[in-house]
Amino acid sequence: MEFAWTESEEAYRAELRAVLATLPDDWWDEYAPHGPSSPRLMEYARIFNARLAERDLIVRHWPAEYGGCDASAWQQIIISEEMWSIGEPRSSLYLGTNWAGPAIMKFGTEAQKQRWLRAIAAGELLWCQGFSEPEAGTDLGNMKTRAEPDGIDYVVNGTKIWTSYAARADVMFLLARVGGKGKGGVSCFIVPMDTPGIEIRPIPGVHSRHDFHEIFFTDARLPVDALLGEEGNGWQIVQAIIHYERIGAGRYEKAARGLAHVVDVLKARGLFDDAVVRADCAAALAMVEAARLQTYLVIDGRAKDSEPGAETYLARWAMIQADHAVANLTSTYLPDLLVDGADGHLRAQFNSAITAGIAAGAAEVQLNMISGRHLGLPRGN
Amino acid sequence: MDFDFSADQRALAEAIQRIVADHRDLPRTGNVVEPRAFHPATEMEAALAGGGFFDIALEDECGAVEAAILVYEAGLSPLVLETGASVLIAPLLTGEALSRPVAVARLSDLTRGVRFLSEARTLIVDLGDDVAVVDMGAHEVVPLDGVYAYPIGKFAAEPDLSAARRLGAGKAGELRRLWRLALALDIAAAMQAATDFTTDYVKQRQVFGRPVGSFQAVQHRLAADAEKCRGTYWLAIKAAWSGSPLDAALAALQAQRAVTQVNYDMHQFNGALGMTLEHALHLWTFRLRWLVGEMGGYRTQAADVAALAWPDAPRKAG
Numbered sequence: 162m163e164f165a166w167t168e169s170e171e172a173y174r175a176e177l178r179a180v181l182a183t184l185p186d187d188w189w190d191e192y193a194p195h196g197p198s199s200p201r202l203m204e205y206a207r208i209f210n211a212r213l214a215e216r217d218l219i220v221r222h223w224p225a226e227y228g229g230c231d232a233s234a235w236q237q238i239i240i241s242e243e244m245w246s247i248g249e250p251r252s253s254l255y256l257g258t259n260w261a262g263p264a265i266m267k268f269g270t271e272a273q274k275q276r277w278l279r280a281i282a283a284g285e286l287l288w289c290q291g292f293s294e295p296e297a298g299t300d301l302g303n304m305k306t307r308a309e310p311d312g313i314d315y316v317v318n319g320t321k322i323w324t325s326y327a328a329r330a331d332v333m334f335l336l337a338r339v340g341g342k343g344k345g346g347v348s349c350f351i352v353p354m355d356t357p358g359i360e361i362r363p364i365p366g367v368h369s370r371h372d373f374h375e376i377f378f379t380d381a382r383l384p385v386d387a388l389l390g391e392e393g394n395g396w397q398i399v400q401a402i403i404h405y406e407r408i409g410a411g412r413y414e415k416a417a418r419g420l421a422h423v424v425d426v427l428k429a430r431g432l433f434d435d436a437v438v439r440a441d442c443a444a445a446l447a448m449v450e451a452a453r454l455q456t457y458l459v460i461d462g463r464a465k466d467s468e469p470g471a472e473t474y475l476a477r478w479a480m481i482q483a484d485h486a487v488a489n490l491t492s493t494y495l496p497d498l499l500v501d502g503a504d505g506h507l508r509a510q511f512n513s514a515i516t517a518g519i520a521a522g523a524a525e526v527q528l529n530m531i532s533g534r535h536l537g538l539p540r541g542n
Numbered sequence: 543m544d545f546d547f548s549a550d551q552r553a554l555a556e557a558i559q560r561i562v563a564d565h566r567d568l569p570r571t572g573n574v575v576e577p578r579a580f581h582p583a584t585e586m587e588a589a590l591a592g593g594g595f596f597d598i599a600l601e602d603e604c605g606a607v608e609a610a611i612l613v614y615e616a617g618l619s620p621l622v623l624e625t626g627a628s629v630l631i632a633p634l635l636t637g638e639a640l641s642r643p644v645a646v647a648r649l650s651d652l653t654r655g656v657r658f659l660s661e662a663r664t665l666i667v668d669l670g671d672d673v674a675v676v677d678m679g680a681h682e683v684v685p686l687d688g689v690y691a692y693p694i695g696k697f698a699a700e701p702d703l704s705a706a707r708r709l710g711a712g713k714a715g716e717l718r719r720l721w722r723l724a725l726a727l728d729i730a731a732a733m734q735a736a737t738d739f740t741t742d743y744v745k746q747r748q749v750f751g752r753p754v755g756s757f758q759a760v761q762h763r764l765a766a767d768a769e770k771c772r773g774t775y776w777l778a779i780k781a782a783w784s785g786s787p788l789d790a791a792l793a794a795l796q797a798q799r800a801v802t803q804v805n806y807d808m809h810q811f812n813g814a815l816g817m818t819l820e821h822a823l824h825l826w827t828f829r830l831r832w833l834v835g836e837m838g839g840y841r842t843q844a845a846d847v848a849a850l851a852w853p854d855a856p857r858k859a860g
Contacts, residue, residue, distance in 0.1 A: 162551065162607060163544040164780050235543060424852045433852070436845065443847035444840075447796040451773030454780060461545040475769045482769075529758075531765035536741050538755040538764065 173221060173236055177243045180212050184250060189505035193248030196369040196512055203287060203329040206252035210284030220258050220282045227266065227274060228282025234464040242411035246418045248509045253326040256288035257281040259409030260402040261334045268390035268398050277351060289330035291321040291376065299523045301336065302344040306378060308337035314382040320375065327361050327374035330354050340393045347395035350387045357381065368512040404469035406521050407477040408459055413452040416487040419510030420445055423490050432494060445486040452479035471535035474527045481517045481524050488514035554608055558615040561589045566619050568822065577819035580691040583621030596642060599633040606634055610727055610782035617731025620825040622692060624658045626724030627666060634720055636675065636709065640664040646721055652697045657832060660685035660695030666717065667703065673713040674706040691828035719790045721837060726778040726793035729801060729833050734771045736808045736826040744811050754811060763807045770800035788850040791843050798840035801830045
């Protein structure tokens with residue numbers, strides 16, 4: 162049993178912080194508050210990701226043959242903590258490193274691996290995720306977007322919605338229906354966003370003006386090598402990568418640093434002398450650390466090549482609760498700091514926390530999974 | 543980082559689990575469990591003593607993690623056994639095994655009520671800065687009957703502790719760290735056992751033609767409670783490993799904050815049956831009802847978490 166970081170892990174974190182030290186001086190004011198999908202941050206991410214790539218920092222935990230350094234899974238959570246906690250300057254590169262890449266590694270052809278994995282390792286790709294549809298959000302198995310094979314290509318028609326990063330992403334990880342109804346008809350595709358037949362409409366969000374998009378596919382033609390895995394095994398791929406997606410972002414670390422900042426501001430305002438305020442902050446810290454340990458438990462299993470289990474869902478639920486606990490402190494005790502220009506750090510944490518129970522699978526789905534897989538409770542009618 | 547116990551720690555846990563499993567039967571009259579607020583783990587205690595487990599923290603290459611394993615595993619049993627003070631707190635605080643059972647209390651608790659005091663041979667008292675270790679042989683204690691699933695006792699009058707051994711100035715901080723660790727482990731175990739017991743029950747109990755546990759309203763609350771159990775457990779294990787006062791305070795805080803919801807949910811899901819002494823649920827939930835207030839309750843732990851986590855408070859100028 163060991164709860165401390167190794168020297169090499171600490172060194173990796175220090176290397177990442179050296180690159181983070183190059184962020185613009187107005188990072189917390191102009192970039193982070195608007196989220197990793199904002200136009201300015203996505204534009205800057207291309208410069209920042211190149212800096213990471215120069216130092217081979219992006220996917221240290223991947224095999225060397227795909228651009229990694231054969232490091233342990235712990236290095237993936239270290240980069241997630243360092244980047245997510247400061248507002249994710251990589252922007253949606255993290256979708257590629259955290260789960261699209263692992264999906265390609267597990268299910269892709271060698272040609273797909275060489276094309277996409279090396280590009281991720283080089284920091285060249287910003288991703289988006291074409292999962293949710295107007296009539297299929299949490300219920301992904303109900304999706305309607307179709308990819309019809311016509312003997313040459315797959316021809317995609319349908320609509321995706323609430324898609325983050327889409328307007329400026331290079332590539333989409335798309336779920337579309339090739340077969341019949343239900344989960345068995347779902348397939349995965351890797352889709353360059355400049356493919357003709359893709360139209361994007363921004364949807365301003367309450368947390369970010371630039372996060373959501375609606376995407377219309379009209380006879381968009383995808384070559385056969387856009388298909389990941391076999392036709393109809395998309396659900397299997399989703400199930401395999403879901404464990405990576407749900408705890409991929411180091412939300413507890415962002416909450417921890419947000420909480421430290423909340424405390425600093427409360428102290429500066431003289432509010433931290435109040436016993437109730439201190440107790441609320443302490444309770445939030447306990448939730449953050451509980452989420453951290455449960456996430457590390459999942460990473461520990463991954464580092465040992467264990468099959469992922471229900472721990473992923475427990476960790477995700479804990480992470481959501483911790484994120485909200487810190488955001489609630491801000492809105493309870495420092496509500497004036499959530500307006501434009503007041504405190505970018507607090508706003509960044511608040512804005513990402515309020516989506517935590519919705520993005521990457523609704524919180525209630527996590528509870529369903531804990532009920533079934535951890536507790537073994539019977540399904541309802 | 544490595545969340546797995548060592549081979550020796552796993553062997554220890556498995557050995558304790560076997561003893562706990564072999565001695566978990568509740569006393570019955572016919573088919574009915576004897577209706578008592580708690581059932582002492584007399585045979586389990588003898589088996590653990592026979593195996594030398596109570597001195598585990600003092601064994602070579604053993605310490606708080608090994609003691610934590612014993613406290614947690616024994617705490618899963620429906621039979622009640624004092625372990626936290628005698629197996630974890632006393633040896634790690636004093637470097638020696640004190641006569642058990644051991645009770646631990648704040649000075650202000652002594653005439654109000656202390657867990658295990660009615661049967662304790664040794665009492666450890668938090669004096670604020672120093673710590674008193676009291677041989678209970680010469681003291682008269684009043685046992686308190688009530689709803690709690692622990693033996694509770696109090697001194698009939700303010701005890702004279704002038705002859706008690708003192709551990710020295712500053713030792714109370716170390717006592718509180720260990721007490722919080724033991725408290726978090728006791729809570730983690732009781733919450734886990736109550737959740738496991740309830741999960742089994744709702745799988746079997748039918749209502750409106752289907753298992754209670756098939757209703758999403760039940761499932762989601764049980765799932766959220768399951769996370770509280772695991773989160774508390776890992777905070778406690780990490781606190782045992784690290785020896786950090788902040789880690790121990792965080793574990794105790796998370797534990798005591800979790801109790802109210804977990805206890806409420808478990809009783810709701812067991813229905814009226816859970817309100818009877820013949821049903822085992824109360825053997826854990828009515829431990830929790832005591833533990834939630836021990837050491838001053840979660841606000842006391844929260845105050846210390848705040849002091850430990852954010853000590854250098856730049857105050858508002860003027």
